[in-house]
Amino acid sequence: MALNWKLVIDSTNAAALADFWAAALGYEVEDPSALIEQLLTAGHLSDEAVVEHRGRKTFRGYAAIRHPEDPFDETSGVGRGRRLLFQDVPEAKSGKNRLHLDVHSGPGDLAELVARLEDLGATRIREVDQGPAGRWWVMQDPEGNEFCAA
Secondary structure (H helix, E strand, O other): OOOOOOEEEEEOOHHHHHHHHHHHHOOEEOOOHHHHHHHHHHOOOOHHHEEEEOOEEEEOOEEEEEOOOOOEOOOOOOEOOOEEEEEEOOOOOOOOOOOOEEEOOOOOOHHHHHHHHHHHOOEEEEEEEOHHHOEEEEEEOOOOOEEEEO
């Protein structure tokens, strides 16, 4: 039986990084505001655990994105499919990622993809040319996490 999973990415600003990756991948930022309202009303969540981002209440230090075609829970906003969760951590990024995302362009659209990602806040690091195997760019998101654009 296949298992459900999500990729969790440490960050210093979960909401901003979720916004970047949602725009980069064409995903949707999850909206937990209905769940947060229920938890606040019931006294199960303190006001200090909540922040407002782009006009919505969200959990302080957490933000998630999901594929727009995948199912999600209407009450919590939590995706039940392809999903990335960003969580704030106190320590800074200190080395090379051991896991990274590859973002794929359509045939012949690599330059357009790289330019769009740069407009969103990504940075080019180096181009990799594997001859017949293809070429791609190693890039960094706004917090310095490496990923490849191919």
